[in-house]
Amino acid sequence: MLDKAKGLPADQVFMDIEDAVAPLAKPDARKNIVAALNEGGYDGKVRSVRVNDWTTEWTYRDVIEVVSGAGANLDCIMLPKVQGPEQIRALDMLLTQIEKSEGLDVGRIGIEAQIENAMGLTMVDEIAAASPRVETIIFGPADFMASINMKSLVVGEQPPGYDVGDAYHYILMRILMAARAYDKQAIDGPYLQIKDLDGYTRVAERSAALGFDGKWVLHPDQIAAANEIFSPRQDDYDHAELILDAYEWYTSAAGGARGAAMLGDEMIDEASRKMALVIAGKGRAAGMQRTQTFEPPQS
């Protein structure tokens, strides 16, 4: 898996020492991860390692072994089941000491915080603000469902009996607000039924529609769906670029220095520009090409 991930079109790889690794296998997992990171080949991908959470006996050793062994070839530590800002600060301090003692750039390694229980969600604003190292807030639906006693075993799907809305709406929005307030990425977690691509798509489309930046994939088959769902549709991307060009022209002297103008049947103003920047930014990051250009009206 560590090798296979190198050639896959995912934006990030994360290597696990937590819940996908049995307790007896954790010491070997640390070594395998250090070897894989140092061997390289993950070019263009964010390289992250998920350590165990601070309530276990493993976290400090995970961090020390992985960062001392491969800190220069690692971008982020993912911290699961975060319950408060002190857990982020503890990791921040440990990272700073290791970076200093290993001669690494202090502060380069980021933190990805998984929100996986009621306490974590309650504290999510403080968690997002706890350190400049925090780059990403991640929803961990499996642990979260267990933590709140949700009456379902199918991760990410609606619990049977709740037919009046989306049972995850509050959780997703709470995480998204904290992420946006503190300028972090918001990432949706795993969908475990790896053969059910329709299911993956349905769940991913919901968080993408709200504004999440991405979703985990557990299997190569889920990657194409994720890349497509979290990129804008071609017509939305074209429209966003059109709004940006049109608004730039209308606000210029040549366009009449206007703050509000008509683009076809649509009024555009500064708020339209901000919305268009979000969609255009995602499209550009995904390498999309525009298929329309703005022509200033002839006067």
Ligand code: GLV
């Ligand atoms: C991921 O870690 C989850 O618990 O969903």
Ligand code: MG
């Ligand atoms: Mg989890």
